Amino acid sequence: MGALRHGYVTAPLLGALWAFTIAVTVSVSFAFATGEAFKPSLWLSLLFGAAAGVIALKAPGRWTGVGVVSLAFALLGAAGFGAVLSGEGVSLGKTLLAGLCAGFFTALPLAVFLEDCTWGALTRHEFEEALIRFFTGIGYIFFTAIVVIPFYVMVMTSLKSQQALLQNPLDFSLELSKGWGLFRSYSELFADFGFGGYLMTSLLVSVATVAITLAFSVPGAYAVARLRFKGQAAFSRSILLIYMVPMIVLALPIYIVFSMVGLRNSIFGIILIYPVTTIPVALYMLQGYFRGLPAEVEEAGLMDGLSRLAVIWKITLPLSLPALASVSLYVFMIAWNEFLLAFMLLDDPSKFTLTRGVAMLNSSEIPRQHLMAGAVIATVPIMVLFLGLERFMTKGLTAGSVKG
Amino acid sequence: MTSLSPPKGTGPLGRREARLAWGLLMPTIISVALVVILPLLSIFWISVKPVQLADLRAPAPVVRESLRGRPAAPSDPAQYEIRIRNSSQDKPILGVTLADTLPEGLTILAPDPRCTIDGAEIFCDFGDLEPGYRERMRMEAQVSQAFLDADPDLDASEPRLTYRSENILTNSEFTLDNFRRVFDGGEFWAVLWTTMFYTVFGTIGALVFGLFAAMLLNKSFKGQGVLRGLYLFPYVAPVIAVAFTWVTLFDPFSGSANALLLQMGVTQAPINFFGERPLALIMVTVFEIWRYFPLSFLFILARMQSIDTDMYEAADMDGASPFQKFWFLSLPQLLGILSVLFLLRFIWTFNKFDDIFLLTGGNAGTRTLTVNVYEQAFALANIGAGAAVAVVVFLCLLLFSVFFFKFISREEGL
Numbered sequence: 001m002g003a004l005r006h007g008y009v010t011a012p013l014l015g016a017l018w019a020f021t022i023a024v025t026v027s028v029s030f031a032f033a034t035g036e037a038f039k040p041s042l043w044l045s046l047l048f049g050a051a052a053g054v055i056a057l058k059a060p061g062r063w064t065g066v067g068v069v070s071l072a073f074a075l076l077g078a079a080g081f082g083a084v085l086s087g088e089g090v091s092l093g094k095t096l097l098a099g100l101c102a103g104f105f106t107a108l109p110l111a112v113f114l115e116d117c118t119w120g121a122l123t124r125h126e127f128e129e130a131l132i133r134f135f136t137g138i139g140y141i142f143f144t145a146i147v148v149i150p151f152y153v154m155v156m157t158s159l160k161s162q163q164a165l166l167q168n169p170l171d172f173s174l175e176l177s178k179g180w181g182l183f184r185s186y187s188e189l190f191a192d193f194g195f196g197g198y199l200m201t202s203l204l205v206s207v208a209t210v211a212i213t214l215a216f217s218v219p220g221a222y223a224v225a226r227l228r229f230k231g232q233a234a235f236s237r238s239i240l241l242i243y244m245v246p247m248i249v250l251a252l253p254i255y256i257v258f259s260m261v262g263l264r265n266s267i268f269g270i271i272l273i274y275p276v277t278t279i280p281v282a283l284y285m286l287q288g289y290f291r292g293l294p295a296e297v298e299e300a301g302l303m304d305g306l307s308r309l310a311v312i313w314k315i316t317l318p319l320s321l322p323a324l325a326s327v328s329l330y331v332f333m334i335a336w337n338e339f340l341l342a343f344m345l346l347d348d349p350s351k352f353t354l355t356r357g358v359a360m361l362n363s364s365e366i367p368r369q370h371l372m373a374g375a376v377i378a379t380v381p382i383m384v385l386f387l388g389l390e391r392f393m394t395k396g397l398t399a400g401s402v403k404g
Numbered sequence: 405m406t407s408l409s410p411p412k413g414t415g416p417l418g419r420r421e422a423r424l425a426w427g428l429l430m431p432t433i434i435s436v437a438l439v440v441i442l443p444l445l446s447i448f449w450i451s452v453k454p455v456q457l458a459d460l461r462a463p464a465p466v467v468r469e470s471l472r473g474r475p476a477a478p479s480d481p482a483q484y485e486i487r488i489r490n491s492s493q494d495k496p497i498l499g500v501t502l503a504d505t506l507p508e509g510l511t512i513l514a515p516d517p518r519c520t521i522d523g524a525e526i527f528c529d530f531g532d533l534e535p536g537y538r539e540r541m542r543m544e545a546q547v548s549q550a551f552l553d554a555d556p557d558l559d560a561s562e563p564r565l566t567y568r569s570e571n572i573l574t575n576s577e578f579t580l581d582n583f584r585r586v587f588d589g590g591e592f593w594a595v596l597w598t599t600m601f602y603t604v605f606g607t608i609g610a611l612v613f614g615l616f617a618a619m620l621l622n623k624s625f626k627g628q629g630v631l632r633g634l635y636l637f638p639y640v641a642p643v644i645a646v647a648f649t650w651v652t653l654f655d656p657f658s659g660s661a662n663a664l665l666l667q668m669g670v671t672q673a674p675i676n677f678f679g680e681r682p683l684a685l686i687m688v689t690v691f692e693i694w695r696y697f698p699l700s701f702l703f704i705l706a707r708m709q710s711i712d713t714d715m716y717e718a719a720d721m722d723g724a725s726p727f728q729k730f731w732f733l734s735l736p737q738l739l740g741i742l743s744v745l746f747l748l749r750f751i752w753t754f755n756k757f758d759d760i761f762l763l764t765g766g767n768a769g770t771r772t773l774t775v776n777v778y779e780q781a782f783a784l785a786n787i788g789a790g791a792a793v794a795v796v797v798f799l800c801l802l803l804f805s806v807f808f809f810k811f812i813s814r815e816e817g818l
Contacts, residue, residue, distance in 0.1 A: 028664065032660070087667070124725045128727050140631075144631070147637050151637060153653050157652060216435065219431070220428060223424070223426075223429045227428075244755075244808075246757065248757045248778060249444070249797055250440060250443045250444070253791075256446075256573070257443075259461070260460065339642070339762075358644050371652070376645070378644065379642060379645045383640065393640075394636070394702065
């Protein structure tokens with residue numbers, strides 16, 4: 001470890017590793033964006049990275065170093081010796097651009113990583129700071145990549161045609177000349193597969209689930225949080241136990257009973273079941289919030305002659321609107337995303353929820369882009385809701401999502 | 405002397421409060437009992453019954469009435485026909501009787517010995533129907549002109565049937581075959597091993613990645629909110645959408661991941677990520693980590709942001725290096741939330757069904773216990789065996805929760 005803590009070792013080492021990371025990132029992003037052949041070169045990127053590390057340390061000004069490295073990477077790439085190698089049929093412009101990107105994103109972060117470092121021996125602080133900045137950089141790239149790539153593939157695949165996909169699975173560039181034709185999969189889903197109806201069904205089921213869940217869990221949560229009765233402690237604990245029960249274990253008897261009484265294939269049956277799976281979570285989340293409300297306000301209400309129920313309605317509920325919003329959103333998300341019960345209980349295509357409808361698209365006769373378009377249709381509403389009301393959603397997730 | 409000790413027991417006010425509490429809780433208790441407790445108990449019952457998927461529909465007689473001979477005039481010969489059959493191929497139906505009202509103008513001349521006719525009412529006693537039994541009972545009949553003019557549909561008046569059929573779920577036939585089937589051979593241990601691998605690595609992986617992500621975002625900079633929202637995407641999106649996206653992405657023939665790996669020269673031949681034996685299990689575990697790291701990230705970040713900064717300032721004064729600060733200050737503070745998360749995620753990963761079911765359908769060595777419940781009950785159409793696996797799942801969970809409650813009661817927060 002001691003030998004590592006010298007500027008002349010740390011800088012080339014971090015530089016080499018970082019340059020390789022960037023080379024991989026740039027090739028993957030260029031391949032995904034253009035569909036053309038870009039690949040990182042392990043040895044060349046390590047070599048040039050080490051040089052870039054030294055330059056970052058030695059360069060008189062930050063931007064001089066960055067400029068030199070960017071230009072060098074671009075020119076080397078064009079000459080065929082770059083950290084990012086381009087295959088046949090890639091135009092010179094794109095090769096230059098890839099090299100430039102690789103150089104820039106290698107040099108600038110390196111300059112930041114090695115900000116406090118000097119050529120000679122480093123203190124433990126300087127060394128660890130540099131290392132932490134380096135790993136932070138890798139972390140941002142890694143996490144962003146693993147989250148963005150699947151969603152990017154999902155959206156782009158839904159806009160492609162079958163032939164284009166089979167020809168080059170990497171080519172996600174949009175054929176803008178097609179205009180509205182890009183959305184063919186979507187229009188077919190809505191026109192021929194009845195996805196408009198599934199959307200409405202899902203919406204109806206989710207909203208009904210939220211309403212019923214709140215109607216049941218608000219009084220229950222209030223009782224557990226405020227009222228004194230025997231078994232209160234045991235009760236608030238067993239709520240947690242309820243959501244340890246796996247859905248598949250319950251789904252089996254529910255399937256049997258529903259088959260016998262003829263509730264299978266009915267939206268009513270689904271609305272009967274969904275809220276029960278969410279009531280314990282909602283109750284648990286709400287009682288935590290109710291406990292945090294000042295009891296004095298409620299007592300004042302009681303003194304002024306309100307009944308307990310009136311206190312809940314007129315005092316507690318208005319005070320806990322933010323919590324109600326969080327719980328509603330969270331329950332909505334669970335109901336919207338629910339798949340297992342819908343899959344087992346619904347067979348009739350006219351009564352599908354959205355998730356069940358998407359599951360139907362997973363067959364070898366239906367092209368992939370339809371499946372992905374279905375996935376996008378199922379994802380977009382919940383994402384819009386999530387991004388629009390992120391504050392509530394995040395709170396709901398932290399409060400309730402011991403479940404998942 | 406009057407005692408000055410506080411009153412003991414519950415007074416009328418206290419009783420009223422308790423009554424109100426139970427009243428408020430009642431809807432929840434009833435619904436949870438109906439949909440959670442009752443099914444749980446019934447799982448034990450079903451697991452000792454020899455019940456197949458096809459047995460769920462109890463055998464019933466199927467009856468059709470019709471008029472044969474196409475009478476065109478009142479004098480034409482006609483037959484009144486009752487077709488009856490047993491819907492089940494392997495179970496008898498006992499004591500079948502049929503009662504119906506004949507349409508106006510239809511007279512039966514020669515009733516079958518099993519039938520009696522009282523005015524317009526016909527009553528037939530078929531006795532017991534053997535499995536797979538079917539019969540056409542024909543009786544000479546005469547029709548009037550009014551009948552011919554009206555041309556009524558004989559099936560329109562629903563025949564009233566009475567019968568006894570045995571439902572396999574309620575009779576007293578018990579068997580241990582289901583459990584024998586489940587534990588038979590090495591399959592059960594393979595399934596258990598898969599489950600443990602998936603659960604342990606899925607849980608630990610999600611925690612470790614969540615911890616990393618939380619450390620990345622535990623500082624304020626521009627775009628922190630955006631990144632935090634972005635990193636939650638995998639958890640918020642519907643499982644069905646992301647699972648199918650992964651399947652598409654890693655498809656051996658048209659998947660982008662394989663195309664990328666081939667192009668970069670990492671591999672020479674396409675890899676069947678979800679179809680090969682150890683790889684498929686690793687892939688579903690990676691999916692689990694990918695999908696649930698946001699959750700641990702959210703919890704850990706919340707805890708990190710509530711740690712007092714004074715401590716770090718003191719450590720800075722003492723010359724602690726960044727790694728030392730993480731190892732000796734942050735980590736001990738996070739231990740509580742990490743262990744709570746571990747326990748909860750462990751149980752939830754153990755329970756997970758959708759993800760594996762959608763990714764591989766339990767093939768290629770990815771069949772966990774929960775997937776096995778579905779496999780036995782629906783793919784192999786043996787409800788009893790599925791229930792037996794469900795009992796095993798439930799007992800495992802019971803074990804976990806005993807442990808969980810012992811441990812969690814000492815932990816903060818929950």
